[in-house]
Amino acid sequence: MVDVLDLSNNSLDGTVPVTFGHLRAPRFLNVEANNLGGELHFLGALSNCMHLQLLDIAKNSFMGSIPDGVGNFSNKLQILYAHENQLSGRLPAMMANISGLLAISLYGNQLSQMIPAEIMLMENLQILNLRDNLLVGVIPTEVGMLRSLVELHLYNNKFIGPIPDGIGNLSNLQSLILSQNNLSSSIPNSLWHLKNLILLYLSGNSLTGMLPVDTGSVQVIDQVDLSTNHLSGAIPISLGQLQTLTYFNLSHSMLQDSIPDSLSKLTSLVTLDLSDNSFSGTIPNSLANLTYLRDLNFSFNKLEGQIPTGGVFSNITLDSLMGNGALCGLPHLGFSPCASNSQTAKLHILKYLLPSITAFVICIIVLSLIFKGKFKTPKEGSAEPPTMVDAVNHILVSYHEIVHATRNFSRDNLIGVGSFGKVFKGRLSDGLMVAIKVLNLESEQASKSFDVECQALRMVRHRNLVRIISTCSNPDFKALVLQYMHNGSLETLMHSKDRPHLGFLKRLDIMLDVAMALEYLHHHHSDVILHCDLKPSNVLLDEEFTAHLADFGIAQLLIGDETSIISASMPGTVGYMAPEYGSIGKASRKSDVFSYGIMLLEVFTGKRPTDPTLVGELSQRQWVLDAFPNRITEVIDPDLLQEEKADGFGAISTCSNADFSTLDICVVSIVELGLLCSNESPDRRIPMNEVVNKLKKIRTDYNSQFDE
Structure with a gap:
């Protein structure tokens, strides 16, 4: 009895045989990424597969319309992937008959006409991805009935009219992307009360009106792009409450007034683009204090006065400030010196300040002598207290x-x-x-x-x-x-006796955090930094269980191209060291990648590379490789085989002991990535920027496959 039929990523051509419909038992049918073509007549035969849960025909060359017969599939069907084909015509209303559907992914086709209102009545639907099609008309007002929806991606179509206010009822919504349409009217205030919203992309439309005064309810928002619209008015002060925001783009609109100082409270901000508006006044000096801000664009506004120094302004380019004729203070970029910085002004001020400065210095010297006698150093003989x-x-x-x-x-x-x-x-x-x-x-x-x-x-x-x-x-x-990290180390979280349940998605998020840290050290810093001692005890977790890489005690600076290596005098930790690092003391980016791969395998198998059960020539990697991919459940952490609930440590899935094949789909990509990173040959390991991209894709795919 065939339970899983996975023919993905081959070079199959021709059509899908209707005889597949005789396989009544399969729960998973995947022909993704082949050269298959023809129309979708075989869907009628496949509807006889009463146990089918996942149907993936994406990334092929199927053409024609989606037949109404798609509505005859069993309600057990949860996942329907047909993206990146050549499908055309309308989206059939009969699809709404499959009440068990959790995810519909039809992006990258040529679907046209309007979205049937019936699709918006699917109470269990979590993912609706129709981007990059030719869909027209308005977004149905019934969209507010999709109470389970987590992702709504409709960008790059031909939608018109307003954004339905009912979207504000979707309390589970995390990702809303409606960019590159012709939507008009104002942004509904209700969108700013979606407490689980992470991504909000509305760029490239014709939206008008002002941003609401109260935007502080979207407390976990990470990225907001409202660029290329016709928005007016001021930036609300309440935006400063969005502490998790990393990307904020309001460029190419009609916003005005001054840039509020409250933006300096966006402590996670990496990118801020306010270009091509009508902002006036000065640039807040406090923006220089934003630690992570590295991409800033204020060009083509009406800003004036002193350009701040420090922080992101230390390396700012002319492109980010041009078009503001009244700015001053950075002569090397072509801006005039500010009047207060002229030599005459300096002498004028110095005449009044010099006596005060002299008195202040004398006071400091006297106080230093007093304190030097008053306090003792930690040990006798020290010159001064540290x-x-x-x-x-x-x-x-x-x-x-x-x-x-x-x-x-x-x-x-x-x-x-x-x-x-x-x-x-x-x-x-x-x-x-x-x-x-x-x-x-x-x-x-x-x-x-x-x-x-x-x-x-x-x-x-x-x-x-x-x-x-x-x-x-x-x-x-x-x-x-x-x-200080309130939740200790990943080592403790993984291996302590009273450890909490740690679901797939939380493990994935932690390892994605570590990968992004390494990507920054390897590829986005002026001097390449090698960590050289990656292991779970050096990954610390804050109150939100966000991972932070620590312990740079044997870190090394690397100068040169991607293949450069250096000698390292202090070795890393046994079990995590790359073979070339441990044997000849040579470290490179690929040495960190190896350690990361070992740690990735550890996090998802629950077994340390130094586990006493790994004897003789059997390493952790070889143990996993021997089971990959057909016996993958034999090496996965047993905790991941238990039922996971959607809590702080859980994930949006259910993987039971009786449902190993579901788990195969959940983790096989992760394990494959861990094996790739930990390859004994450095040349076969992929760089960390590719690791980050793969993990992000795995996370997206994972969220689109499973129920809460």
């Missing part, structure tokens, strides 16, 4: 505050012990909870580790890297003060 200077905020913290914060380095505050020292948690006098890494100065390697980690962490700024807050160093004491 202080810590934050590389970003210039916070000054005394050694004695460290002692107080850790309760004199109490065992109750101890959260980790490593080869180079100990890590304590502590709360500074301003209430900030921190992790304090105190180095063991009896180890020569610890001092080298301290210097390397300071250099690496000060050079990098990324949301998935642990942030260095301060350093403390004198001959008798060295410590790093780091961002």
Whole structure:
């Protein structure tokens, strides 16, 4: 009895035989990515497969219309993929008869006419992807009835009219992409109250009106693109409440007024594009404090005054500021010096400030002498008490505050012990909870580790890297003060006795976070940084279980092209080291990729590379490879074979012990990627930017396949 028929990614041509309909037992039929063609007459025969749950005919050359007979499929059918073909004609209303459908993906075809209202009454539908077609008319007002909908992608069609206000009723909606249509009217206020919304793309339409005053309800929003519309009015101050926003594009519209200072509260922001509007006033100086902001475009507005310095403005180009004739302050970009910066003005100000500055310096010297006598150093013989200077905020913290914060380095505050020292948690006098890494100065390697980690962490700024807050160093004491992670390490999360249930999607998100951190270090930083010690204990989790890569104690700088290697004096951890790194001490980007691959396999199998059951020549990778792909469930973490619920650790799926084939589809791509990354040959490993792309695709595919 055939349960799964997977013929995807071959070079099959011709048509799908109607005899497939005689296979009444299959639950999964996949012919994706072949050269199959012809019309869809075989769907009538396939409707006899009463147990069919997934039908994937995407990425072929099927043509013609979708027959009404598609509505005869059993309600057990959950997934229907027919994207990237040459299908034309209308979307049949009869498709709504398949009440069990969770995902309809028909993008990249030539479908035309209007969306039938019946499709909008499918209560279980979670994914509706009709992008890149020729669909016309208005978006049916009944769309508000799709209460289970998670993704609605209708971009690059020919829709007209308003965005239905009923979309605001879709409380589960995470991704709304309606770009590149001819939608008009204003943006419904109800969209800004979708608390689960992550992506909002409405660009390339004819939307009018003003943004609502209250936009703060979309608390988990990550990307907003409202560019190339006819929006007017001001940017609402409430946008500053969107702490998770990384991408914000309002370019090519008719917005005006000043740029609100509240945008500086968007602490996760990476891209901000306000170009081609009518913004006036000055650029808020506070935007220079946004740690992750690297892409900024204010060109072709009516801005004036001093261009801020520091932060993103340190490397800003003329393209990002041109078209604002009244700006000043960056002569190297062709802007005039500001009046207050002229030599005459400087001398005028200096005449009044110099006496005050002199008095202030004298006071500082006197106070320094007083404090030098008042405080003792941690050990006799030290020249002066160590202080810590934050590389970003210039916070000054005394050694004695460290002692107080850790309760004199109490065992109750101890959260980790490593080869180079100990890590304590502590709360500074301003209430900030921190992790304090105190180095063991009896180890020569610890001092080298301290210097390397300071250099690496000060050079990098990324949301998935642990942030260095301060350093403390004198001959008798060295410590790093780091961002505190409330949920500990991935090692503890994976292997502790009382570990919480960790679902597929949460594991995937954690490893995607780590991959994006490595992608930044390898490909998006001016100096390539190799971590050299990737392992679960160096992946820390914050309150939201977002992963942050830590412990750069043996990190290396790499100068050169993609194939460059360097000698590394301090080895990584056994089990995670690339073969070439462990044998000859040579590290490259591909060495980190290997370690990442081993960690990826560990996260989804639950077995460490040093597990005692792996004896002789049997490595973790070989153990997985021997089972791949036909016996994949034999090596997957048993927790993933249990029922998963949609909670903080779960996923939008159900994988039961009796449903191993579903799990095959869930994890086979992840395991394949882990094996590819951990290949013994460095040349066969893929770079981290490709790893990130593959993981994002896996996540998208996964979310489109399973029920909550």
